[in-house]
Amino acid sequence: MLKEDTPHSNWKMSSAFNISILNIVSCFTLPNLNKNPRYLNEFKSNKKCNKKIDISFNNKKHDNFKKLDLTKHNITYSIKLREGNIFLKSKFYSGKINSEYAKFKIDDLGEESNYYIIKYLIKLIYSFWFLEKNILTLHASGMVYNNKAYIFSGPSGSGKSTILKKATENYETINDETILLEIKEKEIIAHPNPFYTNISPNSIKKKVEKIFFIHHSSSYSCLKISKINALKNILKNEFLMQDNMLKNKIIINKTFKLGLKLAKMVCFYNLFFTKNDLNYIINEEIKK
Amino acid sequence: MKDVFIKNTDKIEYEIIDDETLIFNLSTNSFYKLNKLGTFIWKNLDGTKNIEKIIELVYLEFDESKEKIKLDVITFITELNKKKIILEN
Numbered sequence: 001m002l003k004e005d006t007p008h009s010n011w012k013m014s015s016a017f018n019i020s021i022l023n024i025v026s027c028f029t030l031p032n033l034n035k036n037p038r039y040l041n042e043f044k045s046n047k048k049c050n051k052k053i054d055i056s057f058n059n060k061k062h063d064n065f066k067k068l069d070l071t072k073h074n075i076t077y078s079i080k081l082r083e084g085n086i087f088l089k090s091k092f093y094s095g096k097i098n099s100e101y102a103k104f105k106i107d108d109l110g111e112e113s114n115y116y117i118i119k120y121l122i123k124l125i126y127s128f129w130f131l132e133k134n135i136l137t138l139h140a141s142g143m144v145y146n147n148k149a150y151i152f153s154g155p156s157g158s159g160k161s162t163i164l165k166k167a168t169e170n171y172e173t174i175n176d177e178t179i180l181l182e183i184k185e186k187e188i189i190a191h192p193n194p195f196y197t198n199i200s201p202n203s204i205k206k207k208v209e210k211i212f213f214i215h216h217s218s219s220y221s222c223l224k225i226s227k228i229n230a231l232k233n234i235l236k237n238e239f240l241m242q243d244n245m246l247k248n249k250i251i252i253n254k255t256f257k258l259g260l261k262l263a264k265m266v267c268f269y270n271l272f273f274t275k276n277d278l279n280y281i282i283n284e285e286i287k288k
Numbered sequence: 289m290k291d292v293f294i295k296n297t298d299k300i301e302y303e304i305i306d307d308e309t310l311i312f313n314l315s316t317n318s319f320y321k322l323n324k325l326g327t328f329i330w331k332n333l334d335g336t337k338n339i340e341k342i343i344e345l346v347y348l349e350f351d352e353s354k355e356k357i358k359l360d361v362i363t364f365i366t367e368l369n370k371k372k373i374i375l376e377n
Contacts, residue, residue, distance in 0.1 A: 226305075226306065226308065227305045227306055228303075228305045228306065228308040228309070228310050228321060229321075231303060231305065231310050232310050232319055232321060235310075235312065235319070236319070241312075249298070249301075249314065252301050252312065252314060253301055256301045256302075256303055256312065259303075260303050260305070263305065264305075
């Protein structure tokens with residue numbers, strides 16, 4: 001009658017930084033989404049960069065500049081801390097983060113730690129903003145077939161990148177780590193997430209056709225799952241739901257509502273596979 | 289054990305789909321899935337019906353002996369109460 005399940009947490013961060021990051025996050029004051037429905041008040045496009053974002057921070061302690069080269073990810077971020085503001089810039093995004101809405105404390109943990117903290121917090125802020133826009137951030141990779149998105153969701157090591165690597169041989173891909181799912185009235189749109197990717201971010205927007213929850217296995221099976229199991233898996237793989245520090249009722253309530261809509265609008269499958277099944281998944285399973 | 293219970297909505301989030309329920313406990317960060325019988329009882333844990341009334345309603349809805357239903361309902365409600373998913377009203 002009652003089945004219990006604890007969601008996994010799959011942060012890809014070195015353990016050395018993990019404790020520091022959790023300490024920092026515990027100082028993070030969650031925004032009141034009711035009072036500040038427009039949590040991030042600017043998100044504009046222009047010719048120089050694809051998107052501009054204005055996020056709020058409160059940090060007057062630091063005043064330094066650091067250029068971060070993530071060339072292995074094909075992304076270079078510049079992050080500048082000055083007078084309580086954080087400036088963020090990459091080839092694809094630029095942003096200014098000021099102290100108007102959210103507040104948190106950043107301890108002086110050294111330059112290397114700052115990078116992880118800032119990146120982590122920026123991802124969090126992005127996720128809050130996305131939630132405000134009815135977008136769920138799912139740990140997933142995605143590919144395009146017949147102009148529609150096929151999503152493969154699961155924790156670290158479940159095979160998201162492996163499947164996508166195979167898909168890149170013949171198909172357009174969206175992202176190999178997290179996918180943004182925009183819950184619209186009659187359709188779900190998949191977007192790439194610029195902060196979680198090992199491939200170059202792009203501006204693909206595709207209607208979602210199917211979502212697979214993937215699992216390594218010794219044999220192959222692909223079975224449609226009930227809406228309640230779909231909802232559970234969506235929430236288990238959703239970015240904000242995975243963070244134990246974020247037990248905010250408003251955020252969880254909104255995530256549940258969006259997850260429910262998503263569960264009702266898309267077909268979900270449990271996909272168990274071996275590495276020998278990759279061709280079949282990419283070329284046959286998604287076309288069924 | 290008290291007789292009337294109510295959902296602890298300050299500490300949980302839940303959704304019902306197709307006679308099944310998914311509950312998320314914010315305190316423990318755990319999910320709970322209820323089957324059809326669990327969902328039926330869950331819907332009736334509204335702070336007004338006592339356990340005896342819920343057993344009666346389950347008996348009318350499900351084809352099972354009253355003794356078995358009584359045991360199941362009490363075990364289920366005790367478990368929910370222990371996990372603080374429901375509270376005494």
